[in-house]
Amino acid sequence: MNSLVLAESSNTVNDQKKTAREYYQGQFVKVENLSQSLSEYSDVDLHIVSDHFGLIKGSDSIADASTQTREQAISDVSRLLKTQVDDYDIIVILMT
Numbered sequence: 826m827n828s829l830v831l832a833e834s835s836n837t838v839n840d841q842k843k844t845a846r847e848y849y850q851g852q853f854v855k856v857e858n859l860s861q862s863l864s865e866y867s868d869v870d871l872h873i874v875s876d877h878f879g880l881i882k883g884s885d886s887i888a889d890a891s892t893q894t895r896e897q898a899i900s901d902v903s904r905l906l907k908t909q910v911d912d913y914d915i916i917v918i919l920m921t
Contacts, residue, residue, distance in 0.1 A: 871884070
């Protein structure tokens with residue numbers, strides 16, 4: 826079983842962390858907890874929509890991430906949902 830968690834980033838960050846899922850803190854901790862809970866039942870792909878990095882995978886290195894415009898991030902999210910939605914049994918989208 827495969828799950829997709831798509832969430833927006835948090836303004837609170839920990840610069841000492843290496844991956845995107847560890848980098849974002851604050852309200853994002855709830856997203857991380859949900860991803861961990863889902864991982865007991867399925868393989869989880871976490872994707873984060875960031876104002877700075879655009880669409881980034883939770884496992885991606887922050888140091889290697891490039892910046893994207895908001896328009897590029899929206900385009901990437903749209904492409905992800907259009908082309909890969911059939912790959913997932915569970916899809917969770919968390920946006921404010």
